[in-house]
Amino acid sequence: MPMxxxxxxxxxPVGCLAAILLKQRGFEPIIHERRxxxxxxxxYGGRSINLALSNRGFLALAAAGLEAEIQSVGxxxxxxxxxxxxxxxxxxxxxxxxQAIYSVSRAGLNYKLMDLAESQGxxxxxESRCTDVLLAQNQLLLEHQGxxxxxxxxxxxxxxxxxxALRNAMQKTDRFDYSQSYLPHGYKELHxxxxxxxxxxxxxxxxxxWPRGQYMMIALPNPDRSFTCTLFQPFEAxxxxxxxxxxxxxxxxxxxxxxxxxxxxDAVPLMxxxxxxxxxxxxxxxxxxxxxxWNYGPSCILGDAAHAIVPFYGQGLNCGLEDVRILxxxxxxxxLHPKSNQEAWANVLETFATTxxxxxxxxxxxxLDNFIEMRDKVADPRFVFQKKLEARMQEQFSGQWTPLYTQxxxxxxxxxxxxxxxxxxxxxxxxxxxxxxxxSLPGEEHDNVDLIxxxxxxxxxxxxxx
Amino acid sequence: MPMxxxxxxxxxPVGCLAAILLKQRGFEPIIHERRxxxxxxxxYGGRSINLALSNRGFLALAAAGLEAEIQSVGxxxxxxxxxxxxxxxxxxxxxxxxQAIYSVSRAGLNYKLMDLAESQGxxxxxESRCTDVLLAQNQLLLEHQGxxxxxxxxxxxxxxxxxxALRNAMQKTDRFDYSQSYLPHGYKELHxxxxxxxxxxxxxxxxxxWPRGQYMMIALPNPDRSFTCTLFQPFEAxxxxxxxxxxxxxxxxxxxxxxxxxxxxDAVPLMxxxxxxxxxxxxxxxxxxxxxxWNYGPSCILGDAAHAIVPFYGQGLNCGLEDVRILxxxxxxxxLHPKSNQEAWANVLETFATTxxxxxxxxxxxxLDNFIEMRDKVADPRFVFQKKLEARMQEQFSGQWTPLYTQxxxxxxxxxxxxxxxxxxxxxxxxxxxxxxxxSLPGEEHDNVDLIxxxxxxxxxxxxxx
Numbered sequence: 001m002p003m004x005x006x007x008x009x010x011x012x013p014v015g016c017l018a019a020i021l022l023k024q025r026g027f028e029p030i031i032h033e034r035r036x037x038x039x040x041x042x043x044y045g046g047r048s049i050n051l052a053l054s055n056r057g058f059l060a061l062a063a064a065g066l067e068a069e070i071q072s073v074g075x076x077x078x079x080x081x082x083x084x085x086x087x088x089x090x091x092x093x094x095x096x097x098x099q100a101i102y103s104v105s106r107a108g109l110n111y112k113l114m115d116l117a118e119s120q121g122x123x124x125x126x127e128s129r130c131t132d133v134l135l136a137q138n139q140l141l142l143e144h145q146g147x148x149x150x151x152x153x154x155x156x157x158x159x160x161x162x163x164x165a166l167r168n169a170m171q172k173t174d175r176f177d178y179s180q181s182y183l184p185h186g187y188k189e190l191h192x193x194x195x196x197x198x199x200x201x202x203x204x205x206x207x208x209x210w211p212r213g214q215y216m217m218i219a220l221p222n223p224d225r226s227f228t229c230t231l232f233q234p235f236e237a238x239x240x241x242x243x244x245x246x247x248x249x250x251x252x253x254x255x256x257x258x259x260x261x262x263x264x265x266d267a268v269p270l271m272x273x274x275x276x277x278x279x280x281x282x283x284x285x286x287x288x289x290x291x292x293x294w295n296y297g298p299s300c301i302l303g304d305a306a307h308a309i310v311p312f313y314g315q316g317l318n319c320g321l322e323d324v325r326i327l328x329x330x331x332x333x334x335x336l337h338p339k340s341n342q343e344a345w346a347n348v349l350e351t352f353a354t355t356x357x358x359x360x361x362x363x364x365x366x367x368l369d370n371f372i373e374m375r376d377k378v379a380d381p382r383f384v385f386q387k388k389l390e391a392r393m394q395e396q397f398s399g400q401w402t403p404l405y406t407q408x409x410x411x412x413x414x415x416x417x418x419x420x421x422x423x424x425x426x427x428x429x430x431x432x433x434x435x436x437x438x439x440s441l442p443g444e445e446h447d448n449v450d451l452i453x454x455x456x457x458x459x460x461x462x463x464x465x466x
Numbered sequence: 467m468p469m470x471x472x473x474x475x476x477x478x479p480v481g482c483l484a485a486i487l488l489k490q491r492g493f494e495p496i497i498h499e500r501r502x503x504x505x506x507x508x509x510y511g512g513r514s515i516n517l518a519l520s521n522r523g524f525l526a527l528a529a530a531g532l533e534a535e536i537q538s539v540g541x542x543x544x545x546x547x548x549x550x551x552x553x554x555x556x557x558x559x560x561x562x563x564x565q566a567i568y569s570v571s572r573a574g575l576n577y578k579l580m581d582l583a584e585s586q587g588x589x590x591x592x593e594s595r596c597t598d599v600l601l602a603q604n605q606l607l608l609e610h611q612g613x614x615x616x617x618x619x620x621x622x623x624x625x626x627x628x629x630x631a632l633r634n635a636m637q638k639t640d641r642f643d644y645s646q647s648y649l650p651h652g653y654k655e656l657h658x659x660x661x662x663x664x665x666x667x668x669x670x671x672x673x674x675x676w677p678r679g680q681y682m683m684i685a686l687p688n689p690d691r692s693f694t695c696t697l698f699q700p701f702e703a704x705x706x707x708x709x710x711x712x713x714x715x716x717x718x719x720x721x722x723x724x725x726x727x728x729x730x731x732d733a734v735p736l737m738x739x740x741x742x743x744x745x746x747x748x749x750x751x752x753x754x755x756x757x758x759x760w761n762y763g764p765s766c767i768l769g770d771a772a773h774a775i776v777p778f779y780g781q782g783l784n785c786g787l788e789d790v791r792i793l794x795x796x797x798x799x800x801x802l803h804p805k806s807n808q809e810a811w812a813n814v815l816e817t818f819a820t821t822x823x824x825x826x827x828x829x830x831x832x833x834l835d836n837f838i839e840m841r842d843k844v845a846d847p848r849f850v851f852q853k854k855l856e857a858r859m860q861e862q863f864s865g866q867w868t869p870l871y872t873q874x875x876x877x878x879x880x881x882x883x884x885x886x887x888x889x890x891x892x893x894x895x896x897x898x899x900x901x902x903x904x905x906s907l908p909g910e911e912h913d914n915v916d917l918i919x920x921x922x923x924x925x926x927x928x929x930x931x932x
Contacts, residue, residue, distance in 0.1 A: 174648075174751050175751050176648075177645075177646065177648055178646050179644065179646075180645075182640075182641045182642075285640050
């Protein structure tokens with residue numbers, strides 16, 4: 001029996017990692033990418049779009065031997081640096097000493113994965129756009145230089161992102177549940193260059209947030225000592241909810257400057273190209289895509305194609321890379337090999353799709369919830385107190401309390417849906433602990449561990465956590 | 467200035483009614499229908515698919531002068547005829563004396579509307595399929611006999627149903643919220659012919675329901691004295707929820723008969739072609755489509771294209787026809803005329819889309835809720851008691867209590883979203899009244915109006931309804 005290639009749509013990080021790990025196992029992956037080869041166009045040298053990579057992403061990359069290399073070029077962010085309107089900055093650790101998420105260039109990561117895939121013999125066909133998939137016939141239609149050809153597939157993996165062509169085809173099949181849901185917010189990328197001395201213009205050891213209730217700005221450090229800033233702001237003004245400026249209203253130089261000087265005062269002097277960037281950079285929207293089932297016979301979507309989420313937990317790509325890790329575990333468990341038939345593949349893909357779907361749903365919801373946390377709660381004294389308590393509980397009652405953020409970000413073996421459930425229970429418990437502390441202790445004793453530890457211990461015990 | 471035609475996609479009842487009412491106002495509507503002219507194919511003479519038409523539909527049809535004619539060929543159904551497993555039948559009135567919903571042939575209604583549209587000079591182009599809409603250019607692509615032509619539109623109304631081509635184009639625009647969500651149930655149409663004496667085989671004065679918890683069968687009378695039955699059943703078995711047979715498991719004659727004889731015993735002798743029908747008729751799925759916004763410049767979707775709902779409130783077409791009535795009110799209010807420009811149209815369509823959307827959402831949810839009522843609650847003693855109380859309350863405390871079903875079905879001037887909100891409040895009140903009656907009165911006094919009226923009156927008063 002001849003070997004049957006595994007076709008992949010999309011040469012993004014998820015598609016490349018899947019191809020590399022399949023190749024390692026002796027399969028014949030082929031990638032079709034609709035865009036030209038971006039490595040040739042020097043986009044890498046340009047202004048970077050960065051993302052936060054954390055333990056789930058690193059664990060998946062480890063299988064390709066890339067963990068250490070990517071971590072070494074990333075910038076560790078051990079916590080949030082929260083800016084108030086007066087420019088005061090407060091540090092909130094993400095986890096324990098030594099734990100951090102990493103600011104990584106999206107393009108740089110992608111190029112490394114493309115290079116590695118090609119060096120291992122995976123063909124990447126650029127400008128090869130999938131225009132449709134004939135699911136019942138196991139055929140894909142590929143357009144290259146204006147010509148469309150039909151290609152039969154043995155196995156097809158849709159790693160083609162939020163606007164997936166494979167998912168589009170699936171959406172036309174009966175009983176395919178699908179939703180695309182937009183936030184009322186858009187985002188715009190802005191820029192803080194290195195200082196005139198060539199240094200970082202702000203502290204590079206963290207993720208900067210300017211939380212402003214219904215909206216916020218964030219900034220992540222880049223290796224070239226610049227920061228990429230992102231403003232998340234409703235498209236339309238909504239005065240009842242404290243949004244007097246929508247992205248659509250900010251038109252004149254005066255309006256833009258007045259808005260930034262009021263809300264992001266300490267950042268404005270660091271942004272010499274603010275007005276230019278604000279005008280030149282497009283405003284993008286924020287979509288959550290949920291669908292089911294992810295599989296159809298020997299085809300399956302993964303990554304953003306299956307679960308495009310908003311960026312507020314920094315988990316979008318981590319989740320996509322984890323999809324690949326989990327799929328490979330199932331491939332190995334089922335003993336799939338290069339000559340396995342379509343039915344064997346279909347079974348594995350079905351298992352992947354059904355077992356992984358609850359994790360996709362959970363991280364989608366967590367990402368939406370975290371927007372509220374980032375733009376609003378991080379500035380709330382009760383939230384700040386909760387973070388302190390969580391750190392204390394993790395230290396003093398280790399094993400009985402792992403904060404939700406830690407489970408999601410630093411514990412890749414806890415499935416997202418499990419973390420989500422734990423988080424729901426923990427928040428109820430935490431609310432009881434904080435209420436009791438507030439009711440029974442005067443403000444000056446809220447840091448007194450001799451007084452708060454017994455309360456924590458009683459509530460942990462009552463909730464069955466001990 | 468020349469007149470600018472209004473293009474409509476789809477010659478279903480909603481598209482035809484909209485065209486007729488636009489023509490009345492001097493506009494130049496043109497309908498494009500992807501199917502051949504079904505009137506020529508004698509589908510009308512075949513087995514009918516019927517639907518329940520009620521006051522919202524009739525009010526909208528009245529504007530085309532068709533109310534009396536359609537009502538005269540429909541069969542009034544003043545209530546539900548609920549069959550238990552032993553074949554006992556219980557009548558539950560839908561409303562007051564004289565109120566009824568009507569079983570109407572879908573094809574017959576559609577043909578009348580097509581005939582009327584054409585007789586008033588509205589061209590209907592059959593086999594003219596919209597393959598895409600270029601929204602930004604106000605162009606539609608129409609395929610006729612294998613050739614595709616571009617047609618510019620001044621105004622475009624998408625009355626092209628649950629799989630709307632216009633909505634498909636809208637779905638690709640930024641920030642278009644969309645969901646398609648399927649029930650785990652499918653449905654299959656079955657048939658009860660007239661008796662050998664040429665009479666109705668069952669009581670024709672009602673909508674027959676065989677409620678069986680997670681599933682049900684219904685039957686609507688036809689003018690030819692047959693009944694069209696519909697079985698609503700989960701695709702897959704789900705023993706934990708009392709579904710030991712999924713539609714997919716019913717394969718052999720034995721399995722099908724055993725299932726029907728256990729659950730629909732009294733119907734089986736009336737269904738001589740049961741096995742044949744069960745095999746021959748396709749199994750269809752049940753989708754709810756929600757989306758927003760419904761408009762884009764001078765184009766707008768209405769009817770199922772904007773809000774495909776499940777059929778359990780009998781409101782799908784009523785809601786679509788009501789869309790047309792409401793749109794025409796807005797056209798008149800804005801003083802639109804045949805030479806109005808696209809901006810004037812865009813404003814009216816925007817108003818329609820934003821004000822009508824909450825009604826589409828409300829009836830979608832009501833239809834889903836009513837499935838549970840029909841398949842499960844109608845057999846519940848508490849529900850039956852509530853229906854009795856509601857009748858009493860409507861009679862005795864008229865003006866203070868209008869049952870939800872009555873608001874939705876018989877009061878077309880109450881918007882769906884208002885009915886939905888009222889229904890939520892009323893159910894809470896009704897639960898309190900029933901609880902008090904159960905707690906304070908022995909069972910034999912539950913019909914004693916001298917004892918229950920004071921309880922009702924107190925609770926109505928306490929809730930601010932008096």
